[in-house]
Amino acid sequence: MSKPRLRLFVPDDLGPERSFILDQNQSHYLAQVMRAEMGEAVAAFNGRDGEWRCAISAMTKRAVTLDVTSQTRQQQDEPDxxxxxxxxxxxxxxxxxxxxxxxxxxxxxxxxxxxxxxxxxxxxxxxxxxxxxxxxxxxxxxxxxxxxxxxxxxxxxxxxxxxxxxxxxxxxxxxxxxxxxxxxxxxxxxxxxxxxxxxxxxxxxxxxxxxxxxxxxxxxxxxxxxxxxxxxxxxxxxxxx
Amino acid sequence: MSKPRLRLFVPDDLGPERSFILDQNQSHYLAQVMRAEMGEAVAAFNGRDGEWRCAISAMTKRAVTLDVTSQTRQQQDEPDxxxxxxxxxxxxxxxxxxxxxxxxxxxxxxxxxxxxxxxxxxxxxxxxxxxxxxxxxxxxxxxxxxxxxxxxxxxxxxxxxxxxxxxxxxxxxxxxxxxxxxxxxxxxxxxxxxxxxxxxxxxxxxxxxxxxxxxxxxxxxxxxxxxxxxxxxxxxxxxxx
The missing domain is CATH 3.40.1280.10 (SPOUT methyltransferase, trefoil knot domain)
Structure with a gap:
């Protein structure tokens, strides 16, 4: 499984079976700027739950929905x-x-x-x-x-x-x-x-x-x-x- | 004596009693961009002779002449x-x-x-x-x-x-x-x-x-x-x- 070309910081909780909708800016970036495709993999992190592989499950110009697929990295302690x-x-x-x-x-x-x-x-x-x-x-x-x-x-x-x-x-x-x-x-x-x-x-x-x-x-x-x-x-x- | 606001790297030898003419680019920069004045102090270095304080002794749009006044820093060994x-x-x-x-x-x-x-x-x-x-x-x-x-x-x-x-x-x-x-x-x-x-x-x-x-x-x-x-x-x- 190759690394997603897209990686986003999101406010949502990340975990198995979760889905969430990106905000307008990120949706626009994915759909319009990066011309992402339905089903395309996106890496997501929120600063709390590590990094998760997601997949685009719905997409309009204003709202892109991601389904969380699997965890790719665990959250770690970082320097302060x-x-x-x-x-x-x-x-x-x-x-x-x-x-x-x-x-x-x-x-x-x-x-x-x-x-x-x-x-x-x-x-x-x-x-x-x-x-x-x-x-x-x-x-x-x-x-x-x-x-x-x-x-x-x-x-x-x-x-x-x-x-x-x-x-x-x-x-x-x-x-x-x-x-x-x-x-x-x-x-x-x-x-x-x-x-x-x-x-x-x-x-x-x-x-x-x-x-x-x-x-x-x-x-x-x-x-x-x-x-x-x-x-x-x-x-x-x-x-x- | 305050520090000159202008500092230039020049190809010329720097030493007591010397004068030199800046190239067209540097002359333009001093005369037109920085609006330097006759007599204004300019720091100059060439990578060999340390740093010298100079004074503008002639100035046209294309050619600024500097008279070397006094040494402000000696050349030093630098890291390689x-x-x-x-x-x-x-x-x-x-x-x-x-x-x-x-x-x-x-x-x-x-x-x-x-x-x-x-x-x-x-x-x-x-x-x-x-x-x-x-x-x-x-x-x-x-x-x-x-x-x-x-x-x-x-x-x-x-x-x-x-x-x-x-x-x-x-x-x-x-x-x-x-x-x-x-x-x-x-x-x-x-x-x-x-x-x-x-x-x-x-x-x-x-x-x-x-x-x-x-x-x-x-x-x-x-x-x-x-x-x-x-x-x-x-x-x-x-x-x-």
Whole structure:
């Protein structure tokens, strides 16, 4: 049985003998964009029940019905790494969302810092990017998207066991060293600033917080989105070994 | 003295008392796009003489003359990490070029593999991306761009001391482990396949080559460009510590 060419994240429960109707967007995508055929196999996941093979059992332009056939993967524990990122320009933050999903982040949290230029975050578009990336990279979950808040509010009431790795472009401990000293199942968050970096006041405040580790990615100057992607790559490579 | 807002890679020698004329493209960029002013400071580097502060001493629409003022950074040794990458779609390979430059790669080498779909590489556009990324990320060099060749030809006459880290999506040793065992000044190359991965024949052949280390970036399925960026991030973070 070959792998379905279509893979969708759905809100519905997935299990033997179940059927469900895709929403208008997904129905349109299958029927009109991908020109799916009756009976065609579709992989579906919901973040809870693993991945299931389904078959198209009814199809109009607006509503595609899937019958669940069989489970292809079981739900698994996934790493609990958040990315806290100051909003940056549209194409760059879209890239961050896509790559954060591929690299295993469990959540994306836009945080407003003093040098953040972008005042609005299109959370709907970001959520769509996260979902599409998860569909394409074969994840069994879609990273959560938290509501944009000022950085200070995000760090208030912080779970004490979640280490916050703060990437400081003025220097810190090499990220690889920090990560290598953490237990494999650690709850983590990475904090990346906007293009203008953090303010002096933010820097002083961050360094004093008990859950913070001040990290550097090396001597090169990285764009904000590169730093975010690089940090998640390093964490993934070291903690998964 | 504030940092110049303009930074250019130039072919000319840079040193005290020197003057030079920018080519038509760069002249147009300064005079028309950036609306530079007479006397304005411009940072210039050529990959050999460090970085120099210059001043605009003459300007027409077609030709901008720079007078070299003073050295702002000395040339330094940089890491010798190549990225061998099978060509992928336009926006994705442009992204790889930009990020490879930021993450410190010394060369980008497009290599054709059996599953490579893109038959042509626009090397002029790629070279421009590498140069612009170097200008923006404050590097003192522009990564070299080698002519696209079939993978087999690239690996023929390979320098014996250059380790080739081959990212195999079917598994291998964790990349972080491989890199942690290398001396900090190692000559390296990373090989990333196209979206379709490597063929069975390529895989068998690669694994038998003496300079090859077979690496994995973890359990997640990464797009080709994500794998390239992630690998360079991991190498940089570990070897620079």
């Amino acid at each position: 790494w958040w990315l806290l990122a100051a909003p940056i320009k549209r194409d760059r933050i879209d890239l961050v969302a896509e790559k954060a999903c591929e690299l295993g982040a469990s959540a994306l949290w836009p945080v407003m810092t003093q040098h953040t230029v972008m005042s609005r975050v299109n959370t709907e578009r970001l959520a769509a990017h996260l979902r599409e990336a998860a569909e394409q990279c074969e994840r069994l979950t879609v990273p959560r998207l938290f509501d944009p808040v000022p950085l200070e509010r995000a760090l208030r009431d912080w779970e004490s066991e979640r280490v916050l790795i703060y990437l400081d472009e003025t220097g810190g401990q090499p990220l690889a060293q920090i990560v290598a000293a953490l237990p494999p199942q650690s709850k983590l968050a990475v904090l990346v600033g906007p293009e203008g970096g953090f303010s002096e006041a933010e820097r002083r405040w961050l360094k004093d917080l008990p859950m913070v580790r001040v990290a550097t990615l090396g001597p090169r100057i990285l764009r904000a989105e590169t730093a975010a992607i690089a940090a998640l790559a390093v964490i993934g490579s070291i903690l998964q070994t | 990490w190549w990225l061998l990458a099978a060509p992928i779609k336009r926006d994705r390979i442009d992204l790889v070029a930009e990020k490879a430059c930021e993450l410190g790669a010394s060369a980008l080498w497009p290599v054709m593999t059996q599953h490579t779909v893109m038959s042509r590489v626009n090397t002029e556009r790629l070279a421009a991306h590498l140069r612009e990324a170097a200008e923006q990320c404050e590097r003192l060099t522009v990564p070299r761009l080698f002519d696209p060749v079939p993978l087999e030809r690239a690996l023929r006459d390979w320098e014996s001391e250059r380790v080739l880290i081959y990212l195999d999506e079917t598994g291998g040793q964790p990349l972080a482990q491989i890199v942690a065992a290398l001396p900090p000044q190692s000559k390296l190359a990373v090989l990333v396949g196209p979206e379709g991965g490597f063929s069975e024949a390529e895989r068998r052949w690669l694994k038998d080559l003496p300079m090859v280390r077979v690496a994995t970036l973890g359990p997640r399925i990464l797009r080709a460009e994500t794998a390239a960026i992630a690998a360079l991030a991991v190498i940089g973070s570990i070897l620079q510590t």
